[in-house]
Structures are given as structure tokens and as C-alpha cells.
Amino acid sequence: xxxxxxxxxxxxxxxxxxxxxxxxxxxxxxxxxxxxxxxxxxxxxxxxxxxxxxxxxxxxxxxxxxxxxxxxxxxxxxxxxxxxxxxxxxxxxxxxxxxxxxxxxxxxxxxxxxxxxxxxxxxxxxxxxxxxxxxxxxxxxxxxxxxxxxxxxxxxxxxxxxxxxxxx
Numbered sequence: 001x002x003x004x005x006x007x008x009x010x011x012x013x014x015x016x017x018x019x020x021x022x023x024x025x026x027x028x029x030x031x032x033x034x035x036x037x038x039x040x041x042x043x044x045x046x047x048x049x050x051x052x053x054x055x056x057x058x059x060x061x062x063x064x065x066x067x068x069x070x071x072x073x074x075x076x077x078x079x080x081x082x083x084x085x086x087x088x089x090x091x092x093x094x095x096x097x098x099x100x101x102x103x104x105x106x107x108x109x110x111x112x113x114x115x116x117x118x119x120x121x122x123x124x125x126x127x128x129x130x131x132x133x134x135x136x137x138x139x140x141x142x143x144x145x146x147x148x149x150x151x152x153x154x155x156x157x158x159x160x161x162x163x164x165x166x167x168x
Contacts, residue, residue, distance in 0.1 A: 056080035072129030
């Protein structure tokens with residue numbers, strides 16, 4: 001399910017209906033996809049929710065700092081999406097809100113000898129409760145590279161302690 005407003009009647013009815021389907025054995029797991037902090041916080045407390053999908057990248061500071069630890073504490077799985085912020089963190093464009101992050105990412109990539117994609121995938125996987133990341137590629141070569149980046153293991157401590165990770 002994807003919701004923007006937690007208090008909506010549609011949200012409540014959907015969760016009740018899906019829980020009934022789960023109890024009847026028609027579906028096995030319930031998950032919610034949202035980037036809204038109130039929706040994510042409430043979803044992590046709902047009985048029967050087994051995973052939450054949300055954006056995890058250096059631009060999503062509120063979700064990462066306030067919500068992910070609560071979701072992990074509730075033992076609800078996290079699927080990270082928009083890891084590359086729909087490509088905005090990898091391409092040059094005119095949007096100034098991405099400029100500082102792209103510059104920090106480029107510097108860290110040069111220092112660590114790792115691609116920006118590798119850094120962003122590992123960035124997402126390093127957060128509490130994150131067990132999977134969605135990179136949204138349509139190219140087989142990118143899928144292979146992204147899979148290898150995910151399987152490479154955690155980043156070195158000096159890379160994890162960079163301003164990109166700490167300040168955002």
C-alpha cells in the first residue's frame with residue numbers, strides 16, 4: 001500500500017481489510033510504502049506489518065534520523081527505495097538542493113575509489129533495519145553492478161565517517 005495521509009479512512013479500512021486477508025491465509029505479509037514520517041511511524045506500530053518501504057538516501061534526513069531507528073526497534077523490515085534519488089544524485093542538473101550532496105559524493109568517490117552508486121547503495125544498507133534496496137534500473141548491466149555493490153559488504157570506517165554520512 002502507498003499512503004500519504006495516515007488519518008484517512010481509506011488507510012484505516014485498507015489496513016483492516018489486509019489484516020483480515022492475512023488472517024484468512026489469502027496473503028502472507030503486509031507492507032506499507034511511504035515517505036511520510038507520520039505514516040511510517042504509525043505503520044511501524046501496526047500489528048501484522050512486516051515491512052516498510054521508504055526512500056533512503058542522503059536527502060532524506062528526517063526519515064533516516066527519526067523513523068528508521070523506531071522501525072528497526074519494532075522489528076519491522078525496511079526496504080530502501082530511491083537510493084539514487086531518482087538519479088538526481090548521479091547526474092548533473094540545475095537543482096541546487098542536490099548540488100552539495102553530489103559534490104560530497106564525488107569527493108568521497110574519488111577518495112575511496114568506489115563509484116557513487118556503490119556508495120549510495122552501501123549508505124542505504126548501513127541504516128538500521130534495512131535489508132534490501134531498490135535501485136530501479138532497467139538495464140541488466142546496471143543490475144549486475146548494483147548487486148555486486150550491495151554484496152561487497154559494509155564500507156570502511158573512514159568512508160562511513162565522512163561528512164556525507166554524518167552531516168546529512
